[in-house]
Amino acid sequence: MSIYVGNLSYQVTEDDIKGVFAEYGSVKRVQVPTDRETDRPRGFAFVEMGTDAEETAAIEALDGAEWMGRALKVNKAKPREDRGSSGGNRGGYGGGGGRNRY
Template identity: 85%
Template sequence: MSIYVGNLSYDVTENDITGVFSEYGTVKRVQVPTDRETGRLRGFAFVEMGTEAEEAAAIEALDGAEWMGRGLKVNKAKPKEDRGSSGGGRGGYGGGGRNRY
């Protein structure tokens, strides 16, 4: 399981996040997603801690805390939803059943 960290500054680095979360235990991994087109940070991250107790301590301490001028949103990350395959169905994308390639 991992921790979702939202409302991050766009200037934050993985090292910044590791430094803050390491105060609550072992940081196994930090992921800071970027926008595919611009390469800009998306304002959130995922952190994996060594144990559930360390995870709980970090969430308790950091949720709502101000860091780098922003109030953090910190909670257990929800599993990624299966959104199905893209392109299936009509969903308002035109159609007509003929291939127009």
């Protein structure tokens, strides 16, 4: 399982986050997603700790804590939703229901 860390400064680095979370245990991985167009951090990250107990300790200590001038939002990460095409009208064609022209 991993931890979601939101409301991060856009100047934050993986090393910054690793340093903060290392106070609560071993940090296995830090991922800071970036914007595809600007390559800037998107203001959130995911952290994987060594054990569930370490994750719980980090969440309890850091959720709502102020860091780099921002109140952090820290909780268990939710599983990623499948973004595959699930039908719908993504092509922009069709629709127009309710218009009978007889």
